[in-house]
Amino acid sequence: MEGRARRVFRANLAKIKESKFDPVWLAEELFAAGIVGEGERVAAKDETVSKEHRRDELLDLVMGHGGESVFQTFVNICSKGHTHRLAMDLKDEFLRQG
Numbered sequence: 826m827e828g829r830a831r832r833v834f835r836a837n838l839a840k841i842k843e844s845k846f847d848p849v850w851l852a853e854e855l856f857a858a859g860i861v862g863e864g865e866r867v868a869a870k871d872e873t874v875s876k877e878h879r880r881d882e883l884l885d886l887v888m889g890h891g892g893e894s895v896f897q898t899f900v901n902i903c904s905k906g907h908t909h910r911l912a913m914d915l916k917d918e919f920l921r922q923g
Contacts, residue, residue, distance in 0.1 A: 829922040830896035834888050837915060841884060844908045848879035854902045855883060860890055 834841070852869030855861040865886060869879050887899050896919070903912035 828893075829919060830893040831888070833915060833919045833922060834896060834899075837911075837918065838884070838888075840911065840914070842877075842881065844903075844911050846880050846883075846908065848876055848883060851880060851883050851902070854905070855887065855899075858898045858902065860895055860898060861886055 848869040852861060852866045856863070856866045861883065865883065868874075869883060871879065887895060896915075900912050900915050900919075903909070903915065
């Protein structure tokens with residue numbers, strides 16, 4: 826990610842991780858958005874690895890993937906379900922940093 830998208834993501838990484846995304850759901854959403862590939866999608870289902878580790882691996886991919894469009898896609902994914910408040914917080918901070 827570039828510039829302010831990366832700053833907002835890094836500044837809120839702890840809050841993002843606290844949201845306890847289900848790694849399988851997150852991988853499916855990221856796959857549908859074209860952010861991760863089939864390998865990451867399959868790895869997210871590997872129950873020999875902790876849910877937290879699988880989720881953190883996906884979040885690292887999002888942060889390292891690049892661009893504001895990936896950040897915006899991630900915010901849109903967050904706006905679904907129990908992470909709606911997180912999406913609003915990320916969007917607000919992104920706009921403040923503009």
